[in-house]
Structure formats: C-alpha cells, structure tokens
Amino acid sequence: MTVIERLYDNAWYVANASPTARDQLAADVTRAWMEREAAMSDASRACSVSGVSPARSALALSLHNATQAGYDRARSRAAEAARCTDIVAGHAFSVRREMHPQSAMVVEVASCTLVRRASLSVGGRGEEWYAVLYDPQGRHRDTFTTTLGTDPWEAFHRACEWIVTGLL
Structure with missing residues (x-):
C-alpha cells in the first residue's frame, strides 16, 4: 500500500x-x-x-x-x-475504457484504496468477457485469467466485486 x-x-x-x-x-x-x-x-x-x-x-x-x-x-x-471515476456498490474505482475496431473493448478497473485490479476484454458484441485479475498480495499466484459471461454489466460488476472481496 x-x-x-x-x-x-x-x-x-x-x-x-x-x-x-x-x-x-x-x-x-x-x-x-x-x-x-x-x-x-x-x-x-x-x-x-x-x-x-x-x-x-x-x-x-x-x-x-x-x-x-x-x-x-x-x-x-x-x-x-x-x-477515481466510478463508485460501484459503495466502493471507489478508477475505470479506463478503450474501444478497438469491430466493437472490441478493454476495460481496466482498479480500486482507489486496494491493490487488486482487473483487466476485462471482449472481442465484439455478444461475445464472452475475459478477465485478467491481478492480486499482488495473493498467496499462491498474483495473476489469473477467467471468463465472466457475455453480459457486460454483469462482467464489470463481478470484476469489481472480486477486487473488493477477493472472491468470484
């Protein structure tokens, strides 16, 4: 910290x-x-x-x-x-969004007070959201990848929840 x-x-x-x-x-x-x-x-x-x-x-x-x-x-x-750009479920986050050709998008989410952060990406509309989750204080590994579904709102909120709680 x-x-x-x-x-x-x-x-x-x-x-x-x-x-x-x-x-x-x-x-x-x-x-x-x-x-x-x-x-x-x-x-x-x-x-x-x-x-x-x-x-x-x-x-x-x-x-x-x-x-x-x-x-x-x-x-x-x-x-x-x-x-800090966004407040999600009572927690402050810094969120940066990048649009790429053919509706691809990358969303970088970081807590304003915690060290965990997430990088979300999608290839196009209706496709699966992938997340690279970073936890520098993790016991076994500091980075892992997972999928968060096709709903962008749900994927974003799941990433925010993981940043705050450490649980998916």
Whole structure:
C-alpha cells in the first residue's frame, strides 16, 4: 500500500465523487494558491527590508513554507479525487475504457484504496468477457485469467466485486 492510499480511505473517495465536492476541492486549491502567493510576497518583503530582525524574516519564511505545504496538500486532494471515476456498490474505482475496431473493448478497473485490479476484454458484441485479475498480495499466484459471461454489466460488476472481496 502506498502512502497516498493510506491517507485516503474509500469513504473519502466516495464522499468526494460528486461534482459539487470536486468543485469545492478545486476552490480549495485556488484559495491555497492565493494564500501561498501572499505569504511569498510577505517573505520577500521581510527579507529585503534592511534593519529587519532575523526573527521577522524567519517567521515570514516559515509562514511561506506552511502555505506552500497547504497548497501542495490541496492539489494532492484534488488530484486523488479526480483519479477515481466510478463508485460501484459503495466502493471507489478508477475505470479506463478503450474501444478497438469491430466493437472490441478493454476495460481496466482498479480500486482507489486496494491493490487488486482487473483487466476485462471482449472481442465484439455478444461475445464472452475475459478477465485478467491481478492480486499482488495473493498467496499462491498474483495473476489469473477467467471468463465472466457475455453480459457486460454483469462482467464489470463481478470484476469489481472480486477486487473488493477477493472472491468470484
């Protein structure tokens, strides 16, 4: 599990999936950027004035560093929220779809908080969906292939369920 996955749990991703929440995160980024710019201006003024105490310069630089960190956190939260595209059965997923000639399709599904992921593919309409399931923490093997039927909706949901539970 990566550090960013530890910082955000599934409930956070689900709560920030709505357009309103994403707009709020974007507004937070703008607000943090404005605060950072103001702190940077104050720091440069404090350091350039002759006869200013070293303590005042240090305080101005410290505030600049704090606002820079706040800006970086706001950008990170907005980027993480944008990474998760779908909520399925109360769990946040990042889903990427690729269409190929003759109705072939590949769907990459990854949890926003778990390490399991799935790659679904189909040759054309009405054909069998194949899934390559990746579990880097699997006991016996980390990858296996299975079929998920001809219904695209059912195949997608079965893959999502496997990612969350580890069971097909």
